[in-house]
Amino acid sequence: MPTTITMPQLGETVTEGTVAQWLKKPGDNVEKYESFVEVSTDKVNAEVPSPVTGRLSQLLVKEGETVATGTPIAIIDEGEALTEGSAPEQAHPQPEAPPSPPPQATVEHPQTTAASAGNGAAYVRDGAAALRGASPAVRRLAREHHIDITTLRGSGQNGRVTVDDVMAAARMGPAAAVGQAVAASVTPAQVPPPQAPPAQAPAAAQAPTHPPTTETSTYAAPIPGTIVPLNQARRIIAQRMVESKHNAPHAWSMVEVDVTNLWKWRQREKEAFQRAHGYSLTLLPFFIRAVVESIADFPLMNARFTDEGIYVHPDVNIGIAIGLPTNLVVPVIKHADKLSIRGLAIVAGQLIEKARNNKLNVDDLGGGTFTVNNNGANGSYASAPIINGGQAGIVTMEAVVRKPVVLENDAIAIRSMMNCCLSLDHRVVDGYVASGYLADLKKRLEGMGPDGSL
Amino acid sequence: MAIAAPSKVMTNVEAVRATLYDALKRDDRVLILGEDVGNRGNVFLITKGFIEEFGAERVIDTPIAEASIVGVAVGMAMEGLRPIAEIQFADFIYPAFNQIVGEAAKIRYRSNGEYTCPMVIRTPYGGGVRGALSHSISVEALFYHVPGLKIVAPSTPRDIKGLLNTAIEDPDPVMFLEHKRTYRLIKDEVPDEYFTIPLGKANVLKEGSALTVVSYGLNAHQALEAAQRLEGEGLSVEVIDLRSIRPMDRKAILDSLRKTHKLLVIHEDNKFGGIGAEISAMVAEEALFELDAPIRRLCGPDVPAMGYALPLEEEFMISTDRMAEVMREMVKY
Numbered sequence: 001m002p003t004t005i006t007m008p009q010l011g012e013t014v015t016e017g018t019v020a021q022w023l024k025k026p027g028d029n030v031e032k033y034e035s036f037v038e039v040s041t042d043k044v045n046a047e048v049p050s051p052v053t054g055r056l057s058q059l060l061v062k063e064g065e066t067v068a069t070g071t072p073i074a075i076i077d078e079g080e081a082l083t084e085g086s087a088p089e090q091a092h093p094q095p096e097a098p099p100s101p102p103p104q105a106t107v108e109h110p111q112t113t114a115a116s117a118g119n120g121a122a123y124v125r126d127g128a129a130a131l132r133g134a135s136p137a138v139r140r141l142a143r144e145h146h147i148d149i150t151t152l153r154g155s156g157q158n159g160r161v162t163v164d165d166v167m168a169a170a171r172m173g174p175a176a177a178v179g180q181a182v183a184a185s186v187t188p189a190q191v192p193p194p195q196a197p198p199a200q201a202p203a204a205a206q207a208p209t210h211p212p213t214t215e216t217s218t219y220a221a222p223i224p225g226t227i228v229p230l231n232q233a234r235r236i237i238a239q240r241m242v243e244s245k246h247n248a249p250h251a252w253s254m255v256e257v258d259v260t261n262l263w264k265w266r267q268r269e270k271e272a273f274q275r276a277h278g279y280s281l282t283l284l285p286f287f288i289r290a291v292v293e294s295i296a297d298f299p300l301m302n303a304r305f306t307d308e309g310i311y312v313h314p315d316v317n318i319g320i321a322i323g324l325p326t327n328l329v330v331p332v333i334k335h336a337d338k339l340s341i342r343g344l345a346i347v348a349g350q351l352i353e354k355a356r357n358n359k360l361n362v363d364d365l366g367g368g369t370f371t372v373n374n375n376g377a378n379g380s381y382a383s384a385p386i387i388n389g390g391q392a393g394i395v396t397m398e399a400v401v402r403k404p405v406v407l408e409n410d411a412i413a414i415r416s417m418m419n420c421c422l423s424l425d426h427r428v429v430d431g432y433v434a435s436g437y438l439a440d441l442k443k444r445l446e447g448m449g450p451d452g453s454l
Numbered sequence: 455m456a457i458a459a460p461s462k463v464m465t466n467v468e469a470v471r472a473t474l475y476d477a478l479k480r481d482d483r484v485l486i487l488g489e490d491v492g493n494r495g496n497v498f499l500i501t502k503g504f505i506e507e508f509g510a511e512r513v514i515d516t517p518i519a520e521a522s523i524v525g526v527a528v529g530m531a532m533e534g535l536r537p538i539a540e541i542q543f544a545d546f547i548y549p550a551f552n553q554i555v556g557e558a559a560k561i562r563y564r565s566n567g568e569y570t571c572p573m574v575i576r577t578p579y580g581g582g583v584r585g586a587l588s589h590s591i592s593v594e595a596l597f598y599h600v601p602g603l604k605i606v607a608p609s610t611p612r613d614i615k616g617l618l619n620t621a622i623e624d625p626d627p628v629m630f631l632e633h634k635r636t637y638r639l640i641k642d643e644v645p646d647e648y649f650t651i652p653l654g655k656a657n658v659l660k661e662g663s664a665l666t667v668v669s670y671g672l673n674a675h676q677a678l679e680a681a682q683r684l685e686g687e688g689l690s691v692e693v694i695d696l697r698s699i700r701p702m703d704r705k706a707i708l709d710s711l712r713k714t715h716k717l718l719v720i721h722e723d724n725k726f727g728g729i730g731a732e733i734s735a736m737v738a739e740e741a742l743f744e745l746d747a748p749i750r751r752l753c754g755p756d757v758p759a760m761g762y763a764l765p766l767e768e769e770f771m772i773s774t775d776r777m778a779e780v781m782r783e784m785v786k787y
Contacts, residue, residue, distance in 0.1 A: 137715045140743040157787045163715045163746040 001078045003052045003159060007061075009069040009151045010041045010362055017041040018066040018232045019073060024056045030076055037074065040232055044365065045358050051159055054078040066232055070150050137163050145170035219326050233327040244389040248305070248425040252384050255438045257445045259400055260416040262286055265449030273342075273454070279349025283418075284320065284374050285341045287397050288348070290444040291372055292316050292337040298437040302369050304390045305427040319368030319388055320348060321375075322355045329355050330388060332368040342454035376400060376418065385423045392428040395441070396421040420445075460646045467637035469611035469644055470576075471500045473618045474538065476648065478508050481536060484622060487514035488523055488540025488576075497542060498578065498637060520546055524553035524575060528627075531573040532561060536622055544579035544631065545588040551596075558627040559602030574621045575629045579607075580672055580722055582635035582771050586762035589634075590770075592723035592754070597629055598700045598732070604653055605699040607631040609674045611644045613697055616651030623650065631699075633671040640675060654701035658710070662692035664785045666710040668733060669720040670696040673772060677720055680778035689785045699729055707733060708741050715746035716784050720777060722770075725753035747787045752780055 007017045020040040030036050035047035036056060058075040061067055134142070134149050138161055142149045147169050154161040217226035219234065230238070266283060273281040295302045295316055303312040316337040319330040331351040336344060354360045371388045376399035385394045398419040405415040420441060424434045464472065477484045486501060492515035495502030505513040516523050520541055527537035541547045547554075554575065561571040581590035598605050606621060606628060608614045614632070621628035656668075659678045662685075669677045674695040681691035692710050696702065711717055717737055719730035730751035737749060752772055754760075760770045 135715075135746040136743045137746040157783075160787065162787075 001158070002057065003054065003076045003078045004072045005037075005048075005051070005074045005076060006150075007067050007069045007071045007073050008039065008046075008048055009148065010039065010044055010046050016066055016068045016232065019061045019063050020045060021063055022059060023047065026056055026059055028056050030054060030056050044360060044362055046361065050076060051153055052076055052078045064229075064231075066235075134161060135163070138166050141166040141170070231326070233329075237327055240389055241386055244387050247389070248387050249427060250384075250387060250423050251426045251431065251434065252421065252423050253431065253434055253438055254382055254419055254421045255442045257418050257420055257442045258405065258415050259283070259418045259445060259448075261449035262445060263400065263416045263449070265452055268450075269454055273345065277346055277349065279345060279353075281345055282374070283397060283400070284348055284372070285344035286448055287374075287445065288318050288320075288333065288336055288344050288372055289341045290441055290448065291370070291395060292318065293444055294437055294440040295370060296337065297440055298433060300429050300433055301393050301424075301437050303392045303428050304369075305392070305425055310428055313369040315367075315369060317367045317369045319371040319391075320351065321371060321373040321385075321394075322352055324355065329360060329365070330368060330371060331355060331360055331364045332366065334367060340454060345454070370394070372397070375421075382419050383421055385421065387423050387425055391425070393422055393424040393434070393437075395438075418445075461643045462646060463641055464611050464644050465638050466609075466611050466614055466632065466640045467498050467500060469614040470618065470632060471502075472644070473615045474501065475504065477536075477538075477619070477622050478504065478512060480648070481622075483534065483536040484538065485512040485514065485530070485535060486538045486540065487516055487527060489516055489518055489542045491515060491540055496540070498634070520548075520550040521553055524550040524558065527573045527575070528553060528558050528561070528571055531558075531571045531627070532569045536572055536574075538574045538576055538622065541575060541577035543585075543589050543634075544577040544593045545591045547577060547593055550575075554597065554603070554627070554629070555600050559600050561602075562626060563602060570625045571627045572623075572625045573627050574618070574624075575627065576632065577630070578632045578634040578637070580633040580635055581760045581767060582672065584762065584764070584767060585634070585760070586767075587759045590760035590767075592631075592721070594629075594631060594699050594721075595723050595728045598729065602626065603700065604628040605631065606653060606697065607633070607670045607699055608697050609633070609636060609671050609695055610640060611642045613651060613657065613695075615644050616649050617653065617697065619648065620650040620653055624653065628653070631671070635672045636675065639672075651697070653698045654703055655698065656703035656706035657695045657697055658706065659693040659695050660691070662690040662714065664689060664714055665691045665716045665718060665781055666694065666707070666714045667691055667718045667720060667777075667781065668694045668696060668707055668730075670699065670729075671722065673720045673722055673777075676772070676774040677777055680774050680781055683778050684781055684785070687782070689782060691781050691785065696729075702732070702736075704736055704740070707737065708744075711737060711741055711744050715744055716787070717745070717747075717749045718752060718780060718784055719749070720752045720772060722754050722772060724756050725751055726756050728753055747784055750780060750784060752777060 010017065017039045018041070020038040022037055024030055024036040030050040030053065032051065032053045033049045036050050037048050039046055039048050054076040056074060057077045059073070060075065061071070061073040067073065138149060141163060145166065147166055149161050149166070152161045152165050152169055155165050156162040217223040217228045219228055219231070222228050262283065266281060266286060270281045299312050300310065302316055303310050315335055318333045318336040320333065321328060321330050331354070333339070333344060333347050333351070339347065351360070351364060354364060368388060368391065370391055371394040373385050373394060373396045375383050375396040379399045381398055381401070383396050383398065385396055387394050398421065400416050400418045402414055402416055404412050405417060407413050420438065422434060422438055474486065478486070486504065490497060491501045492505040492510060492513050495504065501513060523539050523541065527539035530537040541550065558571045558573065561569050579592050583589070594605055594607060597603050604624065604626060606617050608617045618630060621630050659674060660681050662681060667677045667681065674693070677693045681693045684691050692714055694706055694710060719733050721729050723729065728751070730753055734749045734751065737745070754770055754772070757770070760767055
């Protein structure tokens with residue numbers, strides 16, 4: 001029985017995904033729960049497990065192609081072992097397939113429907129079909145428990161989402177429901193073509209202003225005069241940046257911080273820390289410690305603007321911006337205010353390692369309430385960061401520069417100086433609060449070291 | 455510790471006989487009329503010996519004329535007697551249709567409550583006994599559309615006694631349908647003492663969590679057996695014996711559905727416009743958002759009659775295997 005696999009929704013706000021890599025070829029046998037495709041979505045790469053055991057018969061989406069969540073991406077013939085001579089169907093959509101008619105609300109005789117669906121049609125589940133196939137009780141309970149049916153793995157016939165599935169998801173809570181999100185079910189319907197037939201999509205006519213290319217222009221190797229296709233992360237970054245700049249009136253301020261003593265402290269601890277934990281000890285955890293201590297005194301910096309009012313977050317979750325060759329990721333240190341400098345260093349080390357290995361998951365990326373950007377590694381002296389949407393501010397650590405400084409006693413000394421730049425959502429706080437916060441942060445950083453314990 | 459009330463094990467047909475006998479003994483207003491109920495003692499020997507004990511005025515042999523059996527009973531009832539009219543086989547009830555639907559059901563309404571029609575129309579119905587064209591039919595759907603009629607279709611000896619007692623006491627006409635295949639098939643304890651079971655109360659034969667099965671008559675026994683088989687497979691099915699078709703125990707159905715979210719109705723009577731149609735519509739109106747699967751009906755086929763040939767009869771009757779199969783599909787749906 002063919003089961004159609006759809007693009008999973010790997011996060012509550014995720015609306016589309018890119019097939020990064022097919023881990024199985026058409027014709028390969030797939031075990032239930034075995035990963036068969038790698039999907040990249042909004043900053044996350046995830047391997048998607050198969051909901052059924054069977055033979056992968058069709059790939060409906062090419063590698064690199066981005067489709068909406070719920071779109072069919074593959075068909076697995078459930079329970080069908082690979083037999084000789086049964087060549088897998090080619091991985092092509094059927095252009096002659098008409099748009100899917102509304103499936104019958106009832107599946108009184110599944111055997112019959114399966115048989116009659118044999119001619120070019122197949123069991124399909126896309127997001128819309130999942131909804132159409134959802135029983136009234138499932139819809140009601142999903143609505144009552146704020147659960148997105150299309151994110152659930154169905155345990156019913158042909159992967160149908162049942163009342164029990166919804167109740168189980170409700171008991172786990174919304175986050176868990178998303179975590180196990182692998183939509184995989186089946187509703188009798190025709191296969192909607194993943195791409196419109198050529199006649200209906202005059203693609204050439206739509207892009208006349210750009211010269212045709214034969215080579216692929218990529219972000220890593222852009223070819224002048226060509227279009228670099230937007231991958232999912234780039235698309236989302238673009239969207240988020242525009243939204244943040246559009247919604248939050250940014251204001252900017254900077255303080256210069258004497259980190260001489262902090263630097264000494266860090267130099268002293270560095271090697272032992274590396275030996276003990278395997279991560280290098282940077283200024284970042286010290287800085288985050290100071291940031292969260294200042295937030296305790298300036299809770300409005302840990303807030304978001306809403307039409308109803310300013311929501312002050314109960315938790316302090318610090319996003320750390322990490323630049324990768326292709327895109328930026330901002331994993332989040334949850335409850336950063338509850339961690340010591342050592343704890344912050346370890347968690348940050350783990351997240352950075354995951355980011356570089358492309359192993360961040362949805363949980364790593366969600367829930368940030370304030371963001372720290374360690375911008376100085378390449379010598380940046382000042383920057384004007386864009387606020388992570390839904391937060392009140394973002395603060396940067398610029399390059400630590402040794403330079404002559406006039407001390408309080410009018411002496412001139414060589415000190416290690418670092419600029420901290422703050423972008424703030426002016427709807428949430430004004431300069432008074434923001435500058436108070438920056439001054440507090442400066443005082444704390446300058447008070448750190450040369451002695452102390454992590 | 456309570457002392458168990460004295461009881462006897464009896465079959466369905468023995469329960470009918472015992473209850474009728476007690477009624478004749480207990481209440482002078484009660485009388486029985488029908489074809490062969492007197493000297494022949496009824497074709498199933500239900501009234502054997504009654505005419506000798508109670509006399510030809512209370513156990514009345516009638517001509518083969520169903521319209522007059524019911525029509526005479528209507529007159530008796532309006533004048534204060536408690537007639538129990540017997541239609542020998544439900545298949546023969548059509549000539550009495552006017553007397554039942556046009557007269558008995560409407561007496562209270564047309565007389566503005568001045569007259570009532572406290573009568574019982576007993577009749578054996580249903581197939582599975584090689585009864586062929588004219589000894590197999592189910593008639594409940596022909597009458598359940600009619601306001602003013604009550605319809606009972608008990609499945610066990612105990613329910614037969616309790617419900618027949620209630621039907622006799624009821625101030626309005628009650629149709630009492632006895633599935634003839636259960637007559638000697640079903641055997642159970644029946645308390646000796648007089649008792650009644652209210653009309654309109656269903657009986658949960660087996661509790662379950664994954665599917666509600668509503669049935670009555672012979673099918674209720676089969677549904678219970680199928681559900682017990684599924685229990686062995688770890689599938690939990692609730693079986694409700696309606697007992698009373700009109701008034702119908704909607705609450706029992708809806709309460710169960712709110713627990714299981716799936717509904718299967720099983721009846722031997724034809725599917726189109728059958729009891730299952732009413733239950734389905736009622737559930738769609740009252741509890742659509744409880745449903746986690748399409749309602750299914752397992753019913754007799756829409757053919758004019760049950761064939762005599764065994765394969766035709768078997769095709770018409772719903773097998774316990776088929777019930778188990780559909781239940782399994784629905785639980786797993």
